[in-house]
Amino acid sequence: MTESMAERMKIASQGQGIPLVFIHGWGLNSAVWQPCLAQLQTDFEVITVDLPGFATNNLVQLAQYSLVEIADAIIDAVGKPAVYIGWSLGGLVASQIAIKHPEHVLGLITVASTPQFIERDNWPGIKASVLALFHQQLAKDTTKTISNFLKIQAMGSPHIRQDIKTIRDLVMQHEQPTRQVLDDSLSLLETSNLTEQLSGINLPFFRLYGKLDGLVPKQVIALIDELAPNSQRYVFEQASHAPFISHQAEFLTIVNHWLTEHVN
DSSP: OOHHHHHHOOEEEESSSEEEEEEOOTTOOGGGGHHHHHHHTTTEEEEEEOOTTSGGGTTOOOSSOSHHHHHHHHHHHHOSOEEEEEETHHHHHHHHHHHHOGGGEEEEEEESOOSOOBOBTTBOOBOHHHHHHHHHHHTTOHHHHHHHHHHHHHTTOTTHHHHHHHHHHHHTTSOOOOHHHHHHHHHHHHHOOOTTTGGGOOSOEEEEEETTOSSSOTHHHHHHHHHOTTOEEEEETTOOSOHHHHTHHHHHHHHHHHHHHHOO
16 A cells, blocks of 8 residues: 555544544445434544445545455555444454554444454354355445445344434435445455464454344454454344434444443
């Protein structure tokens, strides 16, 4: 990655205090965090970043669309130690930042994320055939593919229709990514495997899950407990893949409490 690429990464910042950097999931953008930010920015500096190729960073190009390159670009853009909060694919990116750049990380919070999204051997996850189908659909209709992905994310939520509408209304404020960017970032969900590196994270680490999540099945939680024995975790009993949307008040209470206890 060249210096000019790092300089072109944009971030948005509000509030003052310990910096919290929010990283969104696949196919969406940083606007998805908006409902959470107003309450947090009274006590923290809230920073949102769009992944390369998405929304405000739609013109950013990396030498290789990889977790390592993305992590490096975000670290360069933020420029100071922070707590990293990553949802879904963003949790993979945040974990990579904590693994490779621990000196820049005050704490790590992953939301509905896993070190390996794809089902493999005895590891529960998304079936490879499902992601292959999304790749095929992207070639035909990117908007419809993202819409279908939103439905899977909200599946199991007690208010699925409202969750989908909320997320869609938020992310549609920005220009949508190109098919190539969606394809490249979807490949990260397919190929990334941080299971072996997770035990090396020796900083405050909090993992949040939805018990009804169709993309990160609850069976994987106990396996990640073993891989990251020094981490804490919390399971939203009635949530699926987007607890910060469906259970916003509970999400903010849990995150605020953990930050107070574990990050100074």
